[in-house]
Amino acid sequence: MNLVLTTFGTYLHREGELFIIKIKTETQQISSRKVRSIFITTGASLSSDAIQLAVEKNIDIVFLDKYGDPYGRVWHGKLGSTTTIRRQQLRIAETEDGFQLALSWMLRKVDNQVDFLVAARKKRSALYEQLSEQVDKLAEAREKLAALSGSLDEMRNRIFNLEAQAAQIYWKAVNLLLPEKYRFEKRSRRPATDEFNCLLNYAYGVLYSSVERACILAGLDPYVGFIHTDDYNKMSLVFDLIECYRVWADETVIGLFAGRKVKADMFHKLHNGLSLDKEGKTVLMKPFEDFLEEKIRYSNRNIQRRETVQFDCHQIANQLIEKSNETN
Numbered sequence: 001m002n003l004v005l006t007t008f009g010t011y012l013h014r015e016g017e018l019f020i021i022k023i024k025t026e027t028q029q030i031s032s033r034k035v036r037s038i039f040i041t042t043g044a045s046l047s048s049d050a051i052q053l054a055v056e057k058n059i060d061i062v063f064l065d066k067y068g069d070p071y072g073r074v075w076h077g078k079l080g081s082t083t084t085i086r087r088q089q090l091r092i093a094e095t096e097d098g099f100q101l102a103l104s105w106m107l108r109k110v111d112n113q114v115d116f117l118v119a120a121r122k123k124r125s126a127l128y129e130q131l132s133e134q135v136d137k138l139a140e141a142r143e144k145l146a147a148l149s150g151s152l153d154e155m156r157n158r159i160f161n162l163e164a165q166a167a168q169i170y171w172k173a174v175n176l177l178l179p180e181k182y183r184f185e186k187r188s189r190r191p192a193t194d195e196f197n198c199l200l201n202y203a204y205g206v207l208y209s210s211v212e213r214a215c216i217l218a219g220l221d222p223y224v225g226f227i228h229t230d231d232y233n234k235m236s237l238v239f240d241l242i243e244c245y246r247v248w249a250d251e252t253v254i255g256l257f258a259g260r261k262v263k264a265d266m267f268h269k270l271h272n273g274l275s276l277d278k279e280g281k282t283v284l285m286k287p288f289e290d291f292l293e294e295k296i297r298y299s300n301r302n303i304q305r306r307e308t309v310q311f312d313c314h315q316i317a318n319q320l321i322e323k324s325n326e327t328n
Contacts, residue, residue, distance in 0.1 A: 002206075002289055003030060004039045006281045012038070013047035032057045036306075037213065039064055039206065041281055060213055066268075066275040067190050068205030070212070085219040088320040089237075093226050097323065099152045101316070102226035103145065105243050106163055110142040112247040113170045120177055120254075127176050134173035141166040152226060159227060174250065178257050191273030198267060198274045199256065199284055203249035204242070206288065210309055211238045211245065218313035220320075245309060252288045261287075 003019065005012065011022040019035060021028040032053055038061045040046075046061070051074060054061050061074040092098040114135055121131040145162050148155050167187075175183045184194045192198035215222040215237055225236020256262050266280030276284070292306035299311065 001034050001293065002037045002039055003035050004041065004281075004285050004289070005044045006041050006278050006285070008043045008278075010042075010044040011047075012044060012050045014049040014053045017053070019050060019053065032059065035059050037062055037209065039209070041068075042278070060209075062209045064202075064205055064209075067192075068202030068276070069190070070205060070209045073209070073212075075216075085317050085320050086221045086224065088323055089221055089224050092320065092323060093152065093224065096149075096151065098226055099150065099155060101319070102152060102240060103148060103155075103159070105240055106159060106227070107142065107145055109163075109243040109246065110138060110145065110166050112244070113166070113250075114138050114142070116247050116251060117170070117173050124177065130176055131173055134169050134176075137169045138166055138173075141169060156227060156229075174254065177254050179260075182257055182262065188273065191270050191275060193273045195262060195264075195267060195274065196253065196257065198276060199253045199262070199280070200249060202276055202281065202284060203253055203288055204246065206285075207242055207245055207249055208235075208238055210292075210306060211242045211313075214309040214313040215241070217310060218317040220313055220317055241309075241313070244312065248291060248305065249288070252291050253284070256283065256287065 003021075005021070007023050009023065013020050013022070015029070017032050019030045019032055019038075021030065035054075035057070036059065038054060038059060040061065041064045051061065053059075054074065055076050058076065062070050063072040065071050092101070117131055117135050117138070121128055121135070124131065141162060145159070145166070148158060148162075171187060178184075178196060182194070182196055184196050188194065188197045189201055192201050212222050212235060220237060222235040222238045225234075225238075225240050228234070228236040228239040261283055263279075266277055266283060267274045268277050293304050295302050296305050296308070298305075298308050303311065
C-alpha cells in the first residue's frame, strides 16, 4: 500500500517496525511491511526514526506539490543494479533498437486508449456510434505510428506530431464520457483550468513517482530518456515510460465523474485555475490506490496492477544487459 498523508499537521514517527500516524488526538499504527511508498501532500512532520525505518525497508518518501507533482524524495542512495545498464541505456538511445523500444511505449499508450474506449462503448450504448468513430480514428493514428522507422533523431518530431493527433482524438472521446457540466475544452496542466484536468493531473503526479521508483529499483537512469530529450533535471525516461500507464489514471478519474463522486467544493480556486483540497485528494486517492492494488493477469502471472510497472522496468533493464553482452 501507499501511505498518503493529506491532513495538515500530521506527525509520522516510529515504534519498532511500525509507523505511527498522529493527527491531533487520533493515532494510527501501520506495519512497515505493508507500506510501499509514503506520499506527503501537505504540511506534515516526520521523525528521523520514521525516515530511518523507511530507508531500512526500501520505502521511498515522496513530497507532492498542490498539483500532485513530486518535487522531492527521501530514499537510500544506492543504485538499483549494475552501471552496465545505464551505460547501455545511453548507447542504445541513438540506435534503431532504441527507436523501436521507444516506439513500442507510444504504441502501447494508444493501444491502451483504444481498449479503454472500446470497453466504455459497451457500457454506453447511447454513445456507441460517436465512440466508434473516435476508436476508428485512433486506430488509424496507431497504424501511422507503427509504420515509422529510422533513428530517434530523425523520427522524434514525427512521433510527437502523431502522438498529439492521437491525443486530440482520444480526449474528444473522453469528453463524451463526462457529465456535460464537467466537459473541458483542452488538456490543462499547471494549474488545471477545470475539475477533470485537476483530478487527472494529480493522479498523473502519483504515477510519475511510481515510475521513477520502478526505474531506480531496476537500475535504469530516470534522467536518460529516449523520446523525451535530456534537459537539465528532467526525468526524461520517466516521461517516456509513464505513457504506458496513464490510462490507469484516466479510467479512475472518469469513473469518479461517472459515479457522481466529484463535488464543486473539492477544489480550491486559484487566480488562474484550480487545485485539489484535502477532500478531493481523499476522494481520488482511495479508488486510485484500490485500482493500482487490484490483481491482474500479466505475463502469465497474477500480480498487482502497479507491480507491472516494476516488471516492465526489469524487462527493459534485462534487454539492455543482453544488448551489452552482444556488443562485447
